[in-house]
Amino acid sequence: MRKDRDRWESRHNRESPDFDDPDPLLTENRKLLTSGIAVDLASGFGADSLFVAEAGYKVHSLDISFRALSALHGEARQRGLDVSCVVADLDEYALSKAYYDLILVFYFYAKPLMGPIQDCLKRGGLLFYATYNFRHTSVKPEFNPAYLLPPGGLSPFFPKLEIILDEPEAGPDRNVSRFIGRKA
Numbered sequence: 001m002r003k004d005r006d007r008w009e010s011r012h013n014r015e016s017p018d019f020d021d022p023d024p025l026l027t028e029n030r031k032l033l034t035s036g037i038a039v040d041l042a043s044g045f046g047a048d049s050l051f052v053a054e055a056g057y058k059v060h061s062l063d064i065s066f067r068a069l070s071a072l073h074g075e076a077r078q079r080g081l082d083v084s085c086v087v088a089d090l091d092e093y094a095l096s097k098a099y100y101d102l103i104l105v106f107y108f109y110a111k112p113l114m115g116p117i118q119d120c121l122k123r124g125g126l127l128f129y130a131t132y133n134f135r136h137t138s139v140k141p142e143f144n145p146a147y148l149l150p151p152g153g154l155s156p157f158f159p160k161l162e163i164i165l166d167e168p169e170a171g172p173d174r175n176v177s178r179f180i181g182r183k184a
């Protein structure tokens, strides 16, 4: 959606990238990472993409923002990492089925995408997901509730995955839901 893209583009233009701040869900569970093909959905500047590329994955980073991805592309090149950047609107993008060994989703929630995500993992593949839940409006009242997870966390969206970690209300404000699942 064009409006969405313009909003994120101007936000990323105002921000400076922090490439060295991967999500704690990844750093705390580093031992689960192996190698293969990873996709980082709505990667932004891609600190998580860089982290898993450094761990040994070939990474596809998808985001609607050209600005974020061109910064990530430059950084990955400088570090000699295998990160391919694709400008894509995930509201419309069709992900390949049974293709990925690792899927990352951090702070992005688009309801229509939730069902298909689990079908894109290969057998044994892992999903790492963390995003804000319904409690977040008590921390940030201006946040659009359409982008917040309903009560119950992430596991109900992924019935085909074996649960490795399920934290529906994590963090000091209980406003983050975290999940790691594996395709059996």
Ligand SMILES: C[S@@+](CC[C@H](N)C(=O)[O-])C[C@H]1O[C@@H](n2cnc3c(N)ncnc32)[C@H](O)[C@@H]1O
Residues within 6 Å of the ligand: 001, 004, 008, 009, 041, 042, 043, 044, 045, 046, 062, 063, 064, 065, 068, 088, 089, 090, 091, 105, 106, 107, 108
């Ligand atoms: C809150 S940021 C999260 C970025 C990164 N995953 C992280 O945790 O730092 C949300 C990201 O979603 C991207 N985004 C928003 N709508 C999108 C869409 N329809 N398709 C693809 N990316 C989108 C934005 O450009 C932004 O980079």
